[in-house]
Amino acid sequence: MSISEADVRHVAMLARLALSDEQVSRLQGELNSILxxxxxxxxxxxxxxxxxxxxxxxRNATRPDVxxxxxxxxxxxxxxxxxxxxxxxxxxxxxxxxxx
Numbered sequence: 001m002s003i004s005e006a007d008v009r010h011v012a013m014l015a016r017l018a019l020s021d022e023q024v025s026r027l028q029g030e031l032n033s034i035l036x037x038x039x040x041x042x043x044x045x046x047x048x049x050x051x052x053x054x055x056x057x058x059r060n061a062t063r064p065d066v067x068x069x070x071x072x073x074x075x076x077x078x079x080x081x082x083x084x085x086x087x088x089x090x091x092x093x094x095x096x097x098x099x100x
């Protein structure tokens with residue numbers, strides 16, 4: 001499997017990213033390299049290896065949940081460029097017209 005230039009441009013468009021031709025070419029190469037590494041890993045013989053095995057024994061470092069007071073809303077919104085009804089107001093991104 002390989003990623004085409006059209007694939008990179010399509011994903012960039014879906015992510016609303018403006019990429020130069022140079023960036024598209026570089027990303028195409030990087031993504032194809034990643035896919036090549038994945039294909040190599042698929043060739044590994046993993047018979048007898050547990051799905052959750054790890055080369056280094058790990059333990060979860062958990063702690064008890066402790067309720068602590070949070071940041072007051074007024075303080076959180078203090079430096080917000082724009083706030084309304086106790087919430088941050090951000091510029092529209094998805095569905096925004098070009099140049100708006």
